[in-house]
Amino acid sequence: MDPLLHHMNQYVTIDESGFADIRDSFSLLHFDKKDYLLRAGDVCSRYFFVLSGCLHMYFIDEHGVSKTVQFALENWWITDLQAFRKNAESTFFIQAVEASHVMCINAGRYAELCQTNLAFANYMREINEIGYGAALKRIRLMFDDSKEEIYTRFKDSFPQFIQRVPQYLLASFLGLTPEYLSKLRAKEVS
């Protein structure tokens, strides 16, 4: 079964024939490791669904340091939502952490599908509610005083990330220095 259809069926009811119109709205893309799906300064016109691999979204701070705000593994959606909604230039980069297969839909077709297809509209509502809820939880964690706790909670919630994502990107995402994350992980092993 199509991975997107399979994922949609976890949230809404849709069959193969109802899905045809949705599938035709997407393009299939392959990216090698380190390839860019979006660069700061580009108009952000695409919403990505990951079939395989791993992506991250980051920005470069005033000191020239890359900071990861989001990852996406299989069955995750990723884009710079504010720029995508306005068809505006992004200030983020989206890059492949691993070689990745991705489906993407452009902003115009996305809006059309949502306006005509109740199952797709509800699926995307749910996807964005989940993302929004997770972002609020992350804001809460970032408020937390204990850096060690940030790592421990993340590890318990998303064990698959700890295995797959390079340590320097994980540190960036968690707001830790790579050296400090390294110490935490060494403490676990001992």
Added chain:
Amino acid sequence: MDPLLHHMNQYVTIDESGFADIRDSFSLLHFDKKDYLLRAGDVCSRYFFVLSGCLHMYFIDEHGVSKTVQFALENWWITDLQAFRKNAESTFFIQAVEASHVMCINAGRYAELCQTNLAFANYMREINEIGYGAALKRIRLMFDDSKEEIYTRFKDSFPQFIQRVPQYLLASFLGLTPEYLSKLRAKEVS
């Protein structure tokens, strides 16, 4: 015109008659200043739309300090989305910062409406996309080294907050100490 119908029409097309079913799904509530709409430990079963007033959502950290993760003024939606989606106990408080009139919908009726009403499903998809996009932007700001910049950007984006929200809540939301925020504001005036 009903404020919710007015707000929906900024995102989707819906008329008075199509709106009747939606309006009947909501209750009207009034809260005095400092009243609680949700307390940590409560099952979070309601999604709130603010007609007038101001609410905030916060948690209490391990040192007993309240930290605000979100505000809601007129025409804003607020709930603990993760708990609401699972009909689970919340770890957040939602409290009235000012006396507030609020519409609310419970989780069961919300799911039903979304599944049957394309306009409502798309309206809520857009609301959650906007919230999600804003939360990602906030995460980016929280990464920022310059505390002064966090305040300046927030002030430029949401001038109405600076006027209405008590300074200690604004400081909590921005991750600043009240003393530091006070200094920044004094510097502006001088």
